[in-house]
Amino acid sequence: MPESYVPKEAIGHGDGGTAALAMGEAESLERAPAAGRPPGGEPTGKPRSLWSDAWHDLRRNPVFVVSALVIVFLVVIAIWPQLIATGNPYRADLAKAQEGAAPGHPFGYDTQGRDVYTRVVYGARASITVGTCATAGAALLGSLLGGLAGFFGGWWDTLLSRLADIFFGIPVLLGGLVFLSVVTSTTVWPVVGFIVLLGWPQIGRIARGSVVTAKQNDYVQAARALGAGNGRMLLRHIAPNAVAPVIVVATIALGTYIALEATLSYLGAGLKPPTVSWGIDISTASTYIRNAPHMLLWPAGALSITVLAFIMLGDAVRDALDPKLR
């Protein structure tokens, strides 16, 4: 849009005003566009919201760039593992059990003679699926219940907060061992469901707190005074201003959920063979750690890098969305 900061135009409307008014007006009109520009100074005039400011910061943050690249790479190989691994993760050659690296098999073989490199690549799919689905589920459920509790308050708040406390109080590993050991499905969905069930209170609490804060803003009161309904206030005024902390916590939680899936799989309660998963492979390899440490180190390394990437991303997003650091 063509930007013209011509204060005179606006002053013309202050007909009843005094000379002092006109002077003050010109000053304040000149001040405004300067605030809209980045400190560098090109007069873009393009409106900048918190999100575009955050994006502006993130692109210049090396931590964000590196972790985002790692995550993009992981997502790509989770969808198309054939791109970098031509082998079959189930093909076993018992004659080569526990052998070290060999040409074409850079990570060596596992105890059943399967190619560790191929299995590490294919294992990304389970971790990424569990991580993203569990995070999406926990974030949706948590922000819905937490947001409603924060918005309506009263007994609704008491009820939901106590419910969250109950789920919060369940020890994750104990609960996982109990609940998941009775499940026979070999898909990722029981694990995803369990993590959502135990993960939503954390996000729910954050969502509740940030809705309570956003609700007290004058612009929400202004909307109410205009006659806005609850739906409009929640969707147009509260949600856009309360969502940032939820996104930050969810991004960090994603990393921990991936680690949780691996932990549960290691303990035999999470994913089950024949699903290819880092957790299962780490579990199997732990028995042979003295004879064949490579069997453990490669999947464990992949897991650590993945979890680290998501947590670093969450950190970077938090810094970018925190207006106090600006």
Place this chain on the structure above:
Amino acid sequence: MAPGDPASVPAPEPLLEVRDLVKHFPLTQGVLFKKQVGAVKAVDGISFDLHRGETLGIVGESGCGKSTVARMLVGLERPTAGQIRYRGQDITRLSGRALKAVRRNIQMVFQDPYTSLNPRMTVGDIIGEPYEIHPEVAPRGDRRRKVQELLEVVGLNPEFINRYPHQFSGGQRQRIGIARGLALRPEIIVADEPVSALDVSVQAQVVNLLARLQSDFDISYVFIAHDLSVVRHISDRVAVMYLGRIAETGTGEQIYDHPTHPYTQALLSAVPVPDPEAREHRERILLTGDVPSPAHPPSGCRFRTRCWKAQELCAQVEPPLEVPTEFRESTGPAHHPSACHFAEERRVVPDA
């Protein structure tokens, strides 16, 4: 209670009649089973009238209940007791469609221009939101033009429609807030300290804008502030509040030049005087102590704990808000309601 005073009643039927308005906020104890252990008496029985095209100023120090009155007038708080009658209809118990219809006619301008505009919405969306909530006011195709007209009316460039609030200065933001309040063409605008967050130089612009809009659109204002000179500038009538009650009410001249309530006199004596010569000669009334807690207001007259005239009578009998007996016969400017047993005229503001 005195519904206005004879000197300034232009129309027979007031637009807004407030009667014995009370708002108590309960103080509770306990986590799960809440038990009421008391109440903050934020507003404790106030009455006033507002006529068409008139400005009623409400002044008082922080915590005296001014803002709670404003929030009740626009329906953001439900009164504990009392009535707010708009065109004869009590609006305190309305809900749903009827409340929405009344809200069209009573709008609010907020104190803090930094928190009263949604940072995620463009100026066009903010000022256009009233039309989305009340679609009958403006057809969809017409809204953008109407928003630009409003921007022009409040003295902003209509091209700013796609900008975000953070790209504006405080005074400009307050103009945006005023434009939003004007969008539905309300009959009454409740302005809750609309200029106290602004620079003094910008305050004058915003006050002048409000005054111009009043004459252009025939709006009535309830103008709440703690700045006495701003209130005097814009108000036809003034009510002085102390601890949830009206202490004294009258026209600007009656309150500022002929105050009879000791609290008003103390307030006025604190107004800065720009002339150093005059400053030498004026007397300051220094109040001692703090405002008592509105959870436990003093018995009788609420001002007695800080009043230099207080006697036994003040602790026992609450003085009614009416023209004091000693001025009842007079026709001078001291003839106005003042809630004091020992009201006497005392000029505290030197002539300019």
